[in-house]
Amino acid sequence: MNNRIRELRARHNMTQDDLARKVNVRRETIVFLEKNKYNPSLRLAYDIAKVFGITIEEVFLFESET
Amino acid sequence: MKRSVLVFLVAGLVLLTSLLWMVNSAGMADLTDTIQFGVIGLLVAFAVFIGFRRLKSERRGEPAEDELSKSILQKTAAFSYYISLYLWVAMIYIKDRVNMDTEQLLGTGILGMAITFALCWLILNFRGMRHE
Numbered sequence: 067m068n069n070r071i072r073e074l075r076a077r078h079n080m081t082q083d084d085l086a087r088k089v090n091v092r093r094e095t096i097v098f099l100e101k102n103k104y105n106p107s108l109r110l111a112y113d114i115a116k117v118f119g120i121t122i123e124e125v126f127l128f129e130s131e132t
Numbered sequence: 133m134k135r136s137v138l139v140f141l142v143a144g145l146v147l148l149t150s151l152l153w154m155v156n157s158a159g160m161a162d163l164t165d166t167i168q169f170g171v172i173g174l175l176v177a178f179a180v181f182i183g184f185r186r187l188k189s190e191r192r193g194e195p196a197e198d199e200l201s202k203s204i205l206q207k208t209a210a211f212s213y214y215i216s217l218y219l220w221v222a223m224i225y226i227k228d229r230v231n232m233d234t235e236q237l238l239g240t241g242i243l244g245m246a247i248t249f250a251l252c253w254l255i256l257n258f259r260g261m262r263h264e
Contacts, residue, residue: 083192083194086192086194087192087193087194090194090195090198091194091195091198091199091200092189092194092195092196092197092198092200092201093189093192093194094200094201095198095199095200095201098200098260098261101260103259103260103261104200104260104261105261106199107199109199110199
């Protein structure tokens with residue numbers, strides 16, 4: 067699963083700290099998400115999408131594993 | 133804040149107990165004891181590092197623990213449990229072949245468990261939880 071968090075964060079002129087505080091996680095979690103080293107819970111994915119004002123599918127790009 | 137302070141409290145207690153042990157065995161400590169003191173020192177340093185990480189997050193207005201740190205901790209606990217089982221089997225094998233008294237053997241086993249936990253945590257923190 068890939069995501070557009072870094073791109074969306076830059077577009078909204080937001081630092082990793084800002085986004086972390088808005089979705090109530092540690093900054094390291096945002097770093098891991100941007101590096102695709104962590105798949106977030108549905109709750110966190112929803113909160114991130116809500117911060118950017120778009121849907122989960124627009125932030126997280128699901129790829130078929132087959 | 134309370135959980136961050138708890139880490140420092142536990143690290144302090146471990147250090148205090150080790151210092152008492154060191155003072156009581158002054159002049160009698162052999163190579164195994166010296167190595168164990170060193171490893172305890174490293175583990176206390178690791179706990180202090182974790183405590184400072186949590187404090188830093190809290191000062192930035194972030195939670196000390198979140199879903200990623202909790203899942204890393206859970207996976208670390210599971211991994212280190214399995215590895216510790218093998219460690220104790222190895223300790224039972226070593227027991228009859230190495231000249232160590234029971235206290236040293238138990239101490240080495242407990243330290244081995246703590247080292248296993250610290251290493252698993254470091255690896256998972258570096259590798260991430262991509263396919264969870």
